[in-house]
Amino acid sequence: MKKLQFVFLGVLFGFLLSRAGATTYDFYAKLFLFQDPQLFFVIAFAVAVGAPGVWLMKKTKLKAFGSDSPIEFKPKPYKGELIPGALLFGLGWGLAGACPGTILVMAGEGKVTALFTIVGILLGTWVYGLTHAPKAA
Amino acid sequence: MSELLVWSGWVGGIAVGLYTLLQFWVTGKALGCSTGYGNVCGLASKAPFFHTGEYADLLNWRLWFLLGLPFGGAFALVSSGVAWHPTFDMGAMYEQVLPSTVWARGLVLIAGGALIGYGARSAGGCPSGHSIAGMSQLSLPSLLASVGFFAGGIIAVQTLFRVVG
Numbered sequence: 325m326k327k328l329q330f331v332f333l334g335v336l337f338g339f340l341l342s343r344a345g346a347t348t349y350d351f352y353a354k355l356f357l358f359q360d361p362q363l364f365f366v367i368a369f370a371v372a373v374g375a376p377g378v379w380l381m382k383k384t385k386l387k388a389f390g391s392d393s394p395i396e397f398k399p400k401p402y403k404g405e406l407i408p409g410a411l412l413f414g415l416g417w418g419l420a421g422a423c424p425g426t427i428l429v430m431a432g433e434g435k436v437t438a439l440f441t442i443v444g445i446l447l448g449t450w451v452y453g454l455t456h457a458p459k460a461a
Numbered sequence: 462m463s464e465l466l467v468w469s470g471w472v473g474g475i476a477v478g479l480y481t482l483l484q485f486w487v488t489g490k491a492l493g494c495s496t497g498y499g500n501v502c503g504l505a506s507k508a509p510f511f512h513t514g515e516y517a518d519l520l521n522w523r524l525w526f527l528l529g530l531p532f533g534g535a536f537a538l539v540s541s542g543v544a545w546h547p548t549f550d551m552g553a554m555y556e557q558v559l560p561s562t563v564w565a566r567g568l569v570l571i572a573g574g575a576l577i578g579y580g581a582r583s584a585g586g587c588p589s590g591h592s593i594a595g596m597s598q599l600s601l602p603s604l605l606a607s608v609g610f611f612a613g614g615i616i617a618v619q620t621l622f623r624v625v626g
Contacts (some may be wrong), residue, residue, distance in 0.1 A: 333484060334529020335536065337492070340480055342537030344473025348465060353554035356611075356618035360471040364472040367592050367607075369474025370481060374597025388489030395489045399583045399600030405562040409583020410591075410606040416576030417588075419569065419621065421555055423492035424577060424587045425530060426470015432531025433465070433538045434547045440567040444574015449498040450506060451575070452582040458513030 338429040347430045352421040420444070462468065462497035466541035481593055490522065493600075494530075495581035497523035558625045 344366045345351045354360035380386075382394060388395050417423055420441045422430060427445065431438040468476070481492050496515060503511030503519045508515070535545055551559065576580045581587045584606045586595065592610065595603025 326522070327525045330488070330525035330584070331529040331532075333488070334526040335478055335533040336529075337477075337484075337526075337591060338533020338539075339537045340473070340476050340533075341530075342534055343468045345467040345470065345533060346466060346473075346475055347537070348551075348552065349550040349552045352614070353552075353558075353618055353622070354553055356614045357622060361484045362467075366474040366477060367472025367588065367596075369471045370478035370593050372473050373478025374529035374593060375599060376481075376482045378599075380555060380587070381482070381485060381614060386486065389487045391489070393489055395485050396491060397485075397598055398491070400591065400606075401484040401600045401601055402486035402602040403585065405583040406585060406602060406606055407609050409580045409585075410609025411580070411613040412576050413580025413584055413587065414610040414615075415488065415617045416573040416578075416580060416613075418614035418617030420573030420577065421551065422577075423494070423589070424581060425589045427574075428494075428527060428530035429537070434516045434535075434545055435488045435551070436549050437548050437551060437566060437570055440570035441574040441577070444571035444576075444593070445495075445498055445581075446501060446574075448575035448578025448580070449495075449582055450502045450508075450578075453499060453502055453506065453510035455501025456510055456582075458509045459515065461558050 337425070338432065341426050341429050341435065346426045347422075347433060347435075349421040352418065356418050376400075416444075416448075464541060464543045465538060478597070481597055488522065492594040493523070493586060493589065494527065495578075495590065497527040498578060499582070500524045500527075528565065553592035558621045580613075 341347055345362045351362045355363045422441055424445055427438050427441045484492050499511055499516055500519045500523055539555055559569055574614050588610060591603040591606040
């Protein structure tokens with residue numbers, strides 16, 4: 325049941341990414357060439373809605389739906405490789421015109437070349453895992 | 462490609478922002494896509510990295526969430542009034558600059574994907590985890606990562622279009 329819930333959330337998020345234009349290759353090139361701010365607006369407005377929403381959820385100590393467990397607001401930590409890693413990510417983001425979430429949605433839309441990028445992402449993740457010590461929980 | 466229905470950026474952004482809050486509320490967990498690729502690696506690799514900490518349970522929510530994404534794409538296409546069909550078309554922009562033979566283009570995309578995969582693990586997340594969920598929590602590391610993502614994207618695409626285009 326829990327698993328199905330997450331599959332359904334994936335379907336919903338995938339649908340929204342597509343409608344937001346994040347599965348259209350052209351928008352990535354145009355974003356980084358400063359020709360069309362579509363995807364910049366998507367992130368900016370998502371944060372403009374998300375930030376006050378998170379603030380309100382924290383303020384009211386909202387519990388996760390249908391459970392007594394608190395919502396995990398656990399921002400990601402800073403680490404030395406964060407900025408070089410983000411730059412490497414960005415190079416790939418621009419080159420492939422997709423990110424780890426959107427590329428799976430693109431594959432679902434029938435964009436065949438997405439499969440190459442997915443193989444690449446798995447390869448990059450695997451190489452990182454082979455060359456790095458496990459992260460404590 | 463242009464057959465896909467796309468909302469204005471601000472409408473799409475508000476919808477994605479509301480989704481982010483919905484996921485926090487319904488599941489208690491922050492949105493994130495790239496970590497789940499490690500789950501897949503762990504299913505095929507014995508490397509300790511993919512079996513410790515956040516990868517102790519490889520069949521956790523991240524895997525099921527990623528599994529749903531392609532279906533969301535298929536639904537988005539069909540509900541745009543387009544019959545589902547496979548296509549090699551990458552849109553007018555990338556068709557200008559990427560190699561036109563399938564194998565050469567595939568190599569470029571695999572390389573780009575590898576940068577994405579390695580970079581996401583180094584940065585600890587991708588645009589969904591850092592730029593959307595992270596910045597919504599007003600996290601400074603997530604802001605720095607997002608600036609890095611954009612800087613890399615600008616360098617790659619500006620170079621690509623100046624050298625090849």
